[in-house]
Amino acid sequence: SQLAEENPWALSVHEGESVTVNCSYKTSITALQWYRQKSGEGPAQLILIRSNEREKRNGRLRATLDTSSQSSSLSITATRCEDTAVYFCATDSSGSWQLIFGSGTQLTVMP
Amino acid sequence: ETAVFQTPNYHVTQVGNEVSFNCKQTLGHDTMYWYKQDSKKLLKIMFSYNNKQLIVNETVPRRFSPQSSDKAHLNLRIKSVEPEDSAVYLCASSAGTGVDTQYFGPGTRLLVL
Numbered sequence: 001s002q003l004a005e006e007n008p009w010a011l012s013v014h015e016g017e018s019v020t021v022n023c024s025y026k027t028s029i030t031a032l033q034w035y036r037q038k039s040g041e042g043p044a045q046l047i048l049i050r051s052n053e054r055e056k057r058n059g060r061l062r063a064t065l066d067t068s069s070q071s072s073s074l075s076i077t078a079t080r081c082e083d084t085a086v087y088f089c090a091t092d093s094s095g096s097w098q099l100i101f102g103s104g105t106q107l108t109v110m111p
Numbered sequence: 112e113t114a115v116f117q118t119p120n121y122h123v124t125q126v127g128n129e130v131s132f133n134c135k136q137t138l139g140h141d142t143m144y145w146y147k148q149d150s151k152k153l154l155k156i157m158f159s160y161n162n163k164q165l166i167v168n169e170t171v172p173r174r175f176s177p178q179s180s181d182k183a184h185l186n187l188r189i190k191s192v193e194p195e196d197s198a199v200y201l202c203a204s205s206a207g208t209g210v211d212t213q214y215f216g217p218g219t220r221l222l223v224l
Contacts, residue, residue: 031210042115042201042215043154050210086152092209097166099213101154 003027004091004102012108013079021105023072023089033099034063034074035088043088043101047074079109114138115216117202123222124192131178132187132219134202142208143185145177146201148218154201160185161208189221197223 004025013019025032031050035043047063049056049072056063062075072089086104115136124130136143142161148154158177159166165177174193178186189196199218205211 033210033212037152040217042203042217043213044215045212048210048212088154097159097208098156098168099209100156104152106152 003100004032004089006087006089006102006105008105009103010106010108012110014110015079015081017079018075018077019079019107020073020075021087021089021107023074023102025070025072025089025091025102027091029067029091031092032063032065032072033090034061034072035090035101036085037088037104038085046087076107081109081111083107083109115202115204115214117200117216117219119219120217121220121222123224125224126193127191130189130192130221132200132202132221134185134187134216136183136202136204136214136216138204138206138214139183140204140206140214141182142205142211143179143182144203144205144213145185145187146203146215148199148201150198157187158185159208192221192223194223197221 006023033048034046037043049063049065060077065072088101088104090099090101118133145157157171174190176188199220201218202216203213205213
């Protein structure tokens, strides 16, 4: 079973709208990362938020982390067509060598 | 800016053949990884290689083996490919392990006929 899972599975918005992707995880973590994978490319990190942080921003992106409910969200404001991608959350199980990726949310931004 | 390079981009082969994929990183990182990504975009870690220490995901079949000449290179060899090996294989690197940011290459798409 997945240790991290995003929802919804897919989202469609129009350019300029805001969108939020959610992530739930099952273990204690050191940090949670959000990655984006565009078609034909490898994933690229967007934000890393540590377990002692509640919010992190990167331009139009805002990530939150709630360790009590083991959940995180990634919000994108003023979306653009180039934001179309699969968005993954990834967690390290504390002390583990692995970064565990969720199953991803496909975001489509339409003109 | 690409700093993790993978070759080939795409490979088609027959069941039972041996294939080898190359990965090189120019970031000076100590750890490299191989992931398998299936058609549903699910990413599964296969191997981690750090300072000549190999960590293997126990679910990886024995026909898969990583090969490293130095910390900048980690290749993947598959002996006797099977249809279920069709996937995108992604190489990544990081400064350390665990929570460190991972930098991915563009992937090698394998199709086994």
